[in-house]
Amino acid sequence: EVQLVESGGGLIQPGGSLRLSCAVSGISVSTYHMSWVRQAPGKGLEWVSVIYSGGSTYYADSVKGRFTISSDTVTNTLYLELNSLRVEDTAVYYCARGAAGDWGQGTLVTVSS
C-alpha cells in the first residue's frame, strides 16, 4: 500500500522560506516520478511541480525560480523548498505519486504578516 505523509507546513511571513517533506512508503521515489499539488483557500487544485527518477524537474510558472523540488532516495522522502513566499502561496500542499495516482493528506502553509 502506498502511503504519503506530508509535514513542514506552518505560519510564515511574506518573503520567508519553508521546506515541506513527504515521507513515502510502499514505493520507491527512485522508481516513480513524484508531484506536488496545492489548493488555496476557496480555490481549485493547482499543480506545482514534478520530479522524475532521472532528476528532471518541472514547475508551474507561478512558482518557478522560487520553489525547488527534490527527493532523497536513501530516506525515500520528497521535498519542496519554498522561498520568497507570498501571501498567494497560502494553501494546502499535497504530495502525490506520478500524475496524482496516490495522494498524501496535505500540509497547510499560511503566508501572513
Next chain:
Amino acid sequence: DIQMTQSPPSLSASVGDRVTITCRASQGIRNALGWFQHKPGTAPNRLIYNASSLQSGVPSRFSGSGSGTEVTLTISSLQPEDFVTYYCLQHNSYPWTFGQGTKVEIK
C-alpha cells in the same frame, strides 16, 4: 501553456441522474488526462487515468472518454456520496494544468 476549460462550473442533479462533465484543452493532450474527485477536508482521489481507464477500487458508475482536445467524465447514476467537486488534470505537457473544477450539488 495548455489551458483546460472545464464545464459546467457547477450543476444541480438528483440521486440516480446521469451527469457529464467536460474538459476542453487548448492544445491536443492525447490521452494524458486524469479525473479527480475532491471531498472537502480530504485528499483528492483519482477516478480515471489515461482519459478512460478506471482506477482500481472506483465504482463502475464512473467512466471517462475522449482524447485530443475534449474529454468527458460521466457518472451514470449519481449516489449521495458523489455530490462533491470534480477536476481534470492534463499531464501531456508542462506545466501540467487542472481544470477549474465542477461542483455537483443536490437539486
